[in-house]
Amino acid sequence: MYGAEKPDGESERTAFRKAEKKYKLYYQHGSSKKKKVPKPVELSEVIDFEAVRESYEGKGELPDGIAVVECGFGWTSFRLENQPGFYFIPGALSLQEQGRWIRESLISFPQPPNRTNHNAEYGPINDLFLAARERRVLVEDRSPSQSGVPTSGSQAANESGLLWKFVDELDAKSSGNGQKSVAASVLLRKLRWSTLGLQFNWSQRNYDISLPHNKIPDDLCQLAIRMASLAMGPGEQFKPEAAIVNYFGLGDTLGGHLDDMEADWSKPIVSLSLGCKAIFLLGGKTRDKPPLAMFLRSGDVVLMAGEARECFHGVPRIFTDEEDTAHKALLEQQFSDPEEHCFSEYIRASRININIRQVF
Ligand SMILES: O=C(O)CCC(=O)C(=O)O
Numbered sequence: 326m327y328g329a330e331k332p333d334g335e336s337e338r339t340a341f342r343k344a345e346k347k348y349k350l351y352y353q354h355g356s357s358k359k360k361k362v363p364k365p366v367e368l369s370e371v372i373d374f375e376a377v378r379e380s381y382e383g384k385g386e387l388p389d390g391i392a393v394v395e396c397g398f399g400w401t402s403f404r405l406e407n408q409p410g411f412y413f414i415p416g417a418l419s420l421q422e423q424g425r426w427i428r429e430s431l432i433s434f435p436q437p438p439n440r441t442n443h444n445a446e447y448g449p450i451n452d453l454f455l456a457a458r459e460r461r462v463l464v465e466d467r468s469p470s471q472s473g474v475p476t477s478g479s480q481a482a483n484e485s486g487l488l489w490k491f492v493d494e495l496d497a498k499s500s501g502n503g504q505k506s507v508a509a510s511v512l513l514r515k516l517r518w519s520t521l522g523l524q525f526n527w528s529q530r531n532y533d534i535s536l537p538h539n540k541i542p543d544d545l546c547q548l549a550i551r552m553a554s555l556a557m558g559p560g561e562q563f564k565p566e567a568a569i570v571n572y573f574g575l576g577d578t579l580g581g582h583l584d585d586m587e588a589d590w591s592k593p594i595v596s597l598s599l600g601c602k603a604i605f606l607l608g609g610k611t612r613d614k615p616p617l618a619m620f621l622r623s624g625d626v627v628l629m630a631g632e633a634r635e636c637f638h639g640v641p642r643i644f645t646d647e648e649d650t651a652h653k654a655l656l657e658q659q660f661s662d663p664e665e666h667c668f669s670e671y672i673r674a675s676r677i678n679i680n681i682r683q684v685f
């Protein structure tokens with residue numbers, strides 16, 4: 326599904342790769358010797374749908390190539406005239422909804438039986454976010470009955486059968502005896518995806534319906550169904566069966582790819598953005614077509630249906646710097662309770678994407 330990073334020599338061979346390279350985060354040295362600062366990037370060609378909406382609602386003006394979609398449900402939505410099946414709904418989610426889906430993405434979505442990128446190495450991990458908040462450490466439990474490390478919380482077994490468990494920071498330090506260990510905070514920073522509903526098997530590139538799974542939570546299904554209706558004809562139905570949650574830290578990218586493992590491409594992928602602003606590239610059916618670049622902000626919703634399902638797309642950049650302070654401050658107010666400080670800390674430097682799919 327997802328494009329792998331190519332070695333440097335090949336990285337500019339196609340128009341899509343060229344655009345990825347143009348927007349990707351590079352560093353240059355700042356005035357003080359050690360400090361790396363992000364290299365400035367030319368953003369004048371990036372479509373800003375928030376500005377498009379402001380200009381449309383204020384003056385009735387629209388840039389060339391962008392059209393308004395009439396939808397009965399109150400948001401101003403846009404489509405691209407040259408990219409049938411692609412829809413953009415800026416600010417579709419209220420701040421409260423954004424707060425809710427950020428909490429769920431960190432607390433409940435990575436919970437087993439949902440799988441994450443950590444499964445292969447550590448087995449199913451319970452309560453990762455809480456463990457990170459409590460500075461716990463995941464330690465390898467080679468001989469569970471004799472290890473001498475007081476345990477609590479979850480036990481996990483990875484694919485080679487090793488057991489891992491969370492212990493308190495001090496216990497991890499004192500236990501010594503050569504056990505492998507990794508701080509929960511490190512695992513949280515390295516959390517790249519979790520899967521909801523039918524589980525996607527990344528190595529086989531298909532949905533493995535034999536894997537245990539829970540249904541996608543009802544409220545998320547209702548939200549996806551409401552949004553998907555924009556891209557579907559009257560009487561057509563969208564059945565949310567699987568979702569992939571992507572977590573991006575500074576410097577993380579999602580390479581150009583197609584989502585082609587679902588049976589019916591007329592059905593939209595409903596994609597929600599949360600947290601830091603990103604650049605999204607939407608290309609053509611091959612990587613040779615120069616992609617359009619657009620900003621994705623917290624609360625934006627994108628739909629890809631029909632022909633747009635056959636188009637390469639990816640996320641070459643997220644922005645954690647200070648230029649988006651107004652948006653960030655509003656979002657962080659959702660987590661003003663001191664108990665929730667950990668959410669604002671996470672989302673200040675991260676982006677979360679939830680994309681919901683009908684598989685069959
Ligand atoms: O992060 C995004 O906005 C896009 C995610 C995506 O394309 C995917 O998960 O297939």
Ligand SMILES: [Fe+2]
Pocket residue numbers: 582583584638
């Ligand atoms: Fe995708």
